Amino acid sequence: MPKIVTDVGCPYCGASCDDLEILVSDDGKKILEVYNACAIGNEVFHHASSPDRLKRPRLRQPDGTYQEISYDEAVDYTAKVLLKAKKPLIYGFGSTNCEAMSAVGRVAEKSGAVLDNCASICHxxxxxxxxxxxxxxxxxxxxxxxxxxxxxxxxxxxxxxxxxxxxxxxxxxxxxxxxxxxxxxxxxxxxxxxxxxxxxxxxxxxxxxxxxxxxxxxxxxxxxxxxxxxxxxxxxxxxxxxxxxxxxxxxxxxxxxxxxxxxxxxxxxxxxxxxxxxxxxxxxxxxxxxMRGHYNIAGPGQVWSWQFGFPYCIDLTKGTHAHMNPGETSSIDLAMRDEVDAFINIGTDAGAHFPIDAVKHLRKHPFITIDPNICMASEISDLHIPVAVVGVEEAGVVYRMDNVPIQFKKVVDPPEGVISDEQLFDRVYLRICELTETEPTWIPAKGHAKAPVTAGQ
Ligand code: SF4
Known part of the structure; x- marks a missing residue:
């Protein structure tokens, strides 16, 4: 018998409606109907069940084509890109949960990156x-x-x-x-x-x-x-x-x-x-x-203000303290000045939202997109890592536009083997610790740690 999941949150706009009811198939794998959502919210849930979803990371080859790689290889690639770069930029976060924002914050601190979110170009x-x-x-x-x-x-x-x-x-x-x-x-x-x-x-x-x-x-x-x-x-x-x-x-x-x-x-x-x-x-x-745009774009302001004291444009490259100065440490300004030498786009589409000159500068260096879907940024990336859709396949805390935290539910499982943003960055964190031969100061959630990645994978 199909079953109804109630009090489901909608992972789309800043209204973060949490009264949706979803009819899922009796095996709990497929979304059949979405009740109470608007047309956009309805589409988000049905799109997650699309058979065309990517299920493995894709690495661009010298001939321009993509080749599937394992998550371990994607983790290794991301960790090495972050460590090699002098000023890596990790940007996005409108469409993921607070747990992932916190995990990325730890990676940014460990690797010395600039951390910024979509507020940089909206609020x-x-x-x-x-x-x-x-x-x-x-x-x-x-x-x-x-x-x-x-x-x-x-x-x-x-x-x-x-x-x-x-x-x-x-x-x-x-x-x-x-x-x-x-x-x-x-x-x-x-x-x-x-x-x-x-x-x-x-x-x-x-x-x-x-x-x-x-x-x-x-x-x-x-x-x-x-x-x-x-x-x-x-x-x-x-x-x-x-x-x-x-x-x-x-x-x-x-x-x-x-x-x-x-x-x-x-x-x-x-x-x-x-x-x-x-x-x-x-x-x-x-x-x-x-009127905040994305369902959890208020989240980075909450999470990072707690972690670093600033809500956005956070430069952690000095290794000693966080520094925020919009205009100097904001994503588009950094990109336009060609100061960024590695870029990670997560839970947004910088390819669609940034000025073309900023994208052209970013594209000269390693460019990684972490997103469940194909988007403009994924199509110009060197590496595209698909992840579970928060609010559909992954639970987590989101902050509504009025800064009220809401626990979003998981409704169905992600495609087999696909991991969450949080899990991905917990693994990147551990890989950075391995590569730098430093002790982790954070113990990832159970199941997020993986066996060490073999060098050269
Ligand atoms: S898209 Fe916005 S308004 Fe529509 S159901 Fe989702 S959260 Fe609510």
């Missing part, structure tokens, strides 16, 4: 603003139960986080929001008429790149001062109307996305958004939250 500016100005945030549960005014600034959850509005922010009925959407006012601030903007009570079509001015206008109005007839392409009356709604909230929420962090102003936009939240707290109760 990195938010980190800078949060360091300077604090982060008056809350949980998505509080939003569901309390928020009666919700502002989406520079984000489009209807596309990027399809269940955000139905599960947390607009439609659900909460403890103090028992009428659901009818009790909430929704404001969208976006230069485009997105699907989210179409749903909103008010859409302020801010002029591209002028968000800072509009934030400033809201602060000016809230402090009782006058503003010009038009700011950032928005009429004064529309700003006053939106400010009135925001001011009269019982509990207001500002969600901001990459429309704030990657337009003119960048971290300054987030900085003033936080200041606006502070101002609003003088007249109402307000909170602010970054």
């Amino acid at each position: 990195g500016p938010s980190f800078l603003a949060i360091f300077d100005n604090g982060y008056p945030s809350c949980t998505l549960g509080e939003v569901k139960n309390r928020a009666d005014v919700v502002v989406f600034w520079g984000c489009n959850p209807m596309h990027a986080h399809p269940r955000h509005t139905s599960r947390y922010s607009i439609f659900p009925r909460g403890f103090f929001t028992e009428k659901g959407q009818r009790q909430r006012k929704m404001i969208s601030i976006d230069p485009r008429e997105t699907e989210t903007a179409k749903l909103a009570d008010i859409h302020l079509m801010v002029q591209q790149g002028h968000d800072y001015e509009l934030f400033d206008a809201f602060r000016t109005v809230l402090r009782g001062h006058d503003i010009p007839d038009e700011v950032a392409g928005i009429r004064k009356e529309a700003i006053l109307e939106a400010a009135g709604i925001m001011k009269n909230a019982r509990f207001g929420m500002i969600f901001f996305g990459m429309g704030c962090t990657h337009t003119d102003g960048r971290n300054h936009n987030v900085d003033i958004a936080i200041s606006l939240t502070r101002d609003l707290n003088t007249v109402a109760k307000y909170s602010i939250m970054a």
Whole structure:
């Protein structure tokens, strides 16, 4: 009899829904149906069962073709690449669990690498603003139960986080929001008429790149001062109307996305958004939250801040201390300056997301991709190591966009012989210890250690 697995987490977007129900075949090997997920989440689970999945690492040969190798050989190759390089960069982590992030942190420290995650090209500016100005945030549960005014600034959850509005922010009925959407006012601030903007009570079509001015206008109005007839392409009356709604909230929420962090102003936009939240707290109760993209992209910030004291752009090459300085130690800046002499892409697709010149520089040196799927990065890699899909074939802790940790379940087994990111990096760590003839300071989880790899494999 097929069986239902309940309370399953979805390994796709930052909403990290954990209410999925999955029907698996009676032998527990195949996913038959996915319930409660949006179309994207549904596809993630079905894709994991694809017969076309890679089951062994592939090493590029001198003639450009790939040849299958064993995991032991892949571990050996990765360890030697890391040890040989002066400035290896390990980048990605949006789509893996915290256990793997921690395992990679140990490898990066041991081998002297730069450790960076996708925040470097998405919410990195938010980190800078949060360091300077604090982060008056809350949980998505509080939003569901309390928020009666919700502002989406520079984000489009209807596309990027399809269940955000139905599960947390607009439609659900909460403890103090028992009428659901009818009790909430929704404001969208976006230069485009997105699907989210179409749903909103008010859409302020801010002029591209002028968000800072509009934030400033809201602060000016809230402090009782006058503003010009038009700011950032928005009429004064529309700003006053939106400010009135925001001011009269019982509990207001500002969600901001990459429309704030990657337009003119960048971290300054987030900085003033936080200041606006502070101002609003003088007249109402307000909170602010970054719309994080991947299901565990909040994870590296948590794990590495605990391990190294910094959330991203962590340079461990000095061997004595961790050093973080975005612009100097951030992935794209390092790659554009051609300072990286080995690159590991894990749980992301740098081939698709990095500027082409950065990719060309990285491609001159050993380039390894660790990902369950074929992607642009895997296709230009010297070595592609397939791993188990977290949340489908591997359990683990993930941090939702509101920094709430959630235990994701394993639903089915990975293809036979395929190991997890964590297991892979535990083995790389042990191999580095062997090659450097040093004692491991970490005992990997049971089953992760393997017999020593024969030199030259
Ligand atoms: S909203 Fe995001 S986390 Fe939720 S089911 Fe869809 S893709 Fe998965």
